Amino acid sequence: xxxxxxxxxxxxxxxxxxxxxxxxxxxxxxxxxxxxxxxxxxxxxxxxxxxxxxxxxxxxxxxxxxxxxxxxxxxxxxxxxxxxxxxxxxxxxxxxxxxxxxxxxxxxxxxxxxxxxxxxxxxxxxxxxxxxxxxxxxxxxxxxxxxxxxxxxxxxxxxxxxxxxxxxxxxxxxxxxxxxxxxxxxxxxxxxxxxxxxxxxxxxxxxxxxxxxxxxxxxxxxxxxxxxxxxxxxxxxxxxxxxxxxxxxxxxxxxxxxxxxxxxxxxxxxxxxxxxxxxxxxxxxxxxxxxxxxxxxxxxxxxxxxxxxxxxxxxxxxxxxxxxxxxxxxxxxxxxxxxxxx
Amino acid sequence: xxxxxxxxxxxxxxxxxxxxxxxxxxxxxxxxxxxxxxxxxxxxxxxxxxxxxxxxxxxxxxxxxxxxxxxxxxxxxxxxxxxxxxxxxxxxxxxxxxxxxxxxxxxxxxxxxxxxxxxxxxxxxxxxxxxxxxxxxxxxxxxxxxxxxxxxxxxxxxxxxxxxxxxxxxxxxxxxxxxxxxxxxxxxxxxxxxxxxxxxxxxxxxxxxxxxxxxxxxxxxxxxxxxxxxxxxxxxxxxxxxxxxxxxxxxxxxxxxxxxxxxxxxxxxxxxxxxxxxxxxxxxxxxxxxxxxxxxxxxxxxxxxxxxxxxxxxxxxxxxxxxxxxxxxxxxxxxxxxxxxx
Numbered sequence: 001x002x003x004x005x006x007x008x009x010x011x012x013x014x015x016x017x018x019x020x021x022x023x024x025x026x027x028x029x030x031x032x033x034x035x036x037x038x039x040x041x042x043x044x045x046x047x048x049x050x051x052x053x054x055x056x057x058x059x060x061x062x063x064x065x066x067x068x069x070x071x072x073x074x075x076x077x078x079x080x081x082x083x084x085x086x087x088x089x090x091x092x093x094x095x096x097x098x099x100x101x102x103x104x105x106x107x108x109x110x111x112x113x114x115x116x117x118x119x120x121x122x123x124x125x126x127x128x129x130x131x132x133x134x135x136x137x138x139x140x141x142x143x144x145x146x147x148x149x150x151x152x153x154x155x156x157x158x159x160x161x162x163x164x165x166x167x168x169x170x171x172x173x174x175x176x177x178x179x180x181x182x183x184x185x186x187x188x189x190x191x192x193x194x195x196x197x198x199x200x201x202x203x204x205x206x207x208x209x210x211x212x213x214x215x216x217x218x219x220x221x222x223x224x225x226x227x228x229x230x231x232x233x234x235x236x237x238x239x240x241x242x243x244x245x246x247x248x249x250x251x252x253x254x255x256x257x258x259x260x261x262x263x264x265x266x267x268x269x270x271x272x273x274x275x276x277x278x279x280x281x282x283x284x285x286x287x288x289x290x291x292x293x294x295x296x297x298x299x300x301x302x303x304x305x306x307x308x309x310x311x312x313x314x315x316x317x318x319x320x321x322x323x324x325x326x327x328x329x330x331x332x333x334x335x336x337x338x339x340x341x342x
Numbered sequence: 343x344x345x346x347x348x349x350x351x352x353x354x355x356x357x358x359x360x361x362x363x364x365x366x367x368x369x370x371x372x373x374x375x376x377x378x379x380x381x382x383x384x385x386x387x388x389x390x391x392x393x394x395x396x397x398x399x400x401x402x403x404x405x406x407x408x409x410x411x412x413x414x415x416x417x418x419x420x421x422x423x424x425x426x427x428x429x430x431x432x433x434x435x436x437x438x439x440x441x442x443x444x445x446x447x448x449x450x451x452x453x454x455x456x457x458x459x460x461x462x463x464x465x466x467x468x469x470x471x472x473x474x475x476x477x478x479x480x481x482x483x484x485x486x487x488x489x490x491x492x493x494x495x496x497x498x499x500x501x502x503x504x505x506x507x508x509x510x511x512x513x514x515x516x517x518x519x520x521x522x523x524x525x526x527x528x529x530x531x532x533x534x535x536x537x538x539x540x541x542x543x544x545x546x547x548x549x550x551x552x553x554x555x556x557x558x559x560x561x562x563x564x565x566x567x568x569x570x571x572x573x574x575x576x577x578x579x580x581x582x583x584x585x586x587x588x589x590x591x592x593x594x595x596x597x598x599x600x601x602x603x604x605x606x607x608x609x610x611x612x613x614x615x616x617x618x619x620x621x622x623x624x625x626x627x628x629x630x631x632x633x634x635x636x637x638x639x640x641x642x643x644x645x646x647x648x649x650x651x652x653x654x655x656x657x658x659x660x661x662x663x664x665x666x667x668x669x670x671x672x673x674x675x676x677x678x679x680x681x682x683x684x
Binding site for chain 2: 150152186187195200227232240263266269272273291293
């Protein structure tokens, strides 16, 4: 079984964006805000948006199931206040729940959280619980920088974030550390901000000791861990200078990197540096990079080709990257699949 | 000949830091500010600080010459105003000039610039000209984020930066894009901010078209280009989506990556992805990572070992990474060496 651990609903029907634009236009003008029930998208439209896109490519590329959360760049936690983010999160999570309900064998739900800059992280907990307990989310996307590129939140190891980790630990749900759109002109969203966030979050974990307090918490650092594997010697050396030389590799008991790295040498580096147990197959398909690589004739984001081709994984390790590691990182997904005899 | 393209005076005598601390303490209290002439460091003290540190390691590791600029983390452009940065830059540049004068066969000078957050970049030009024309600097370090982690400057492709590029082009001097200390708690200085800045600057170049306006300008992105080579497919794919599919590789006519990547798999990735003509040997020794890798028994920052060992370079390419590429990137260094018959 091949599980793609990182997908987003980037192809939602256009009514979603239209509703969001109306919501944004009405910020500061609540009388004109659209109501959640104004957004009407039929099951058929959802089916079509999936069947012609992600499902088609999953079949072409040979993956069985995708963990599917709201479009990352659309989370845009920096827009509006907590109420705006809460309403928007509920709508986006409901849509992903409908995808997973319509295609129960092919999609499992991931959730976004109603974060908002400067607002106590604990405010997201009701929606976190709803997404997991009522909608069936198996992972949540946690934005370490809800400001969208101004980075004015404390490190993810700060106790301000602990209420979220307590609930995640209780529920057996991991978090993918994933920023959203950059509203800082210095940072291109998918070419700089995403990768920087991955690197930044990993280094925060190197500095801190989060998993001493939350031994069962699991975090996924997407996009191949940002710059971390490429600079693994730097991170090991920095930890050594902090008098905790084994800390970087100890983190990999709780931290996973995904395979959203869009060329063969990158996947070869990832699989040569990071123990295979801490690698999750993922493609984030129809995401940041949607074209075909003229050098290979294949889509940049068809990461299964790179994972299949890398000489650094044994067949057993490759199988684990595709399935067992994902099931270990996402225990609720494992439980659901097991209950269905998969 | 083996030229280390990226070194900093991290081992300056303690009087330098004491002077800086007095300068910082007197911000807003100019009557108590130390005068530049209060800093007295003898030639012998400078010799000792070099001979027992960088020069010793250069001899042990087998490099001939280091391009040597003020300590990057000490630039701290976010501290004080323009006048504070100007005085500090002159002091630090003068010291590097003295090192290069005391060891003319082993060190060539690089310069810092008196940047200051929110101040017109053109204000650095007098010190830039002094450093190059009077002190002999062959490269300057350009900080794309003088705020120290708040990233409130425009992208390096913005016309606000053009006055600097005009002078660099006129003088035949490249810039190394190098941030300084992070004063943002989210970003560890050497584990996140440095790498993020490299990635961010490279993506800004992908978005823009800077070298159409400055065809002779050369930029060095240090630390192996941040995350860029590891995610080379992502950058190529993003450029493709911007309808300029060849832009990323075209940038390498003007952009160089250095080899400050502190483990073998990282150097192997760099040399397998980036054409060797765009790679400069560098170690940033006695810098961010100063310890010995327990796996290899050698210093993490002894990057010559990785460059020597990588199977991805022919002997000719390796020789060019060590010398010819650096001389091409730093034309004034080349001219000086040529004039000396080297």
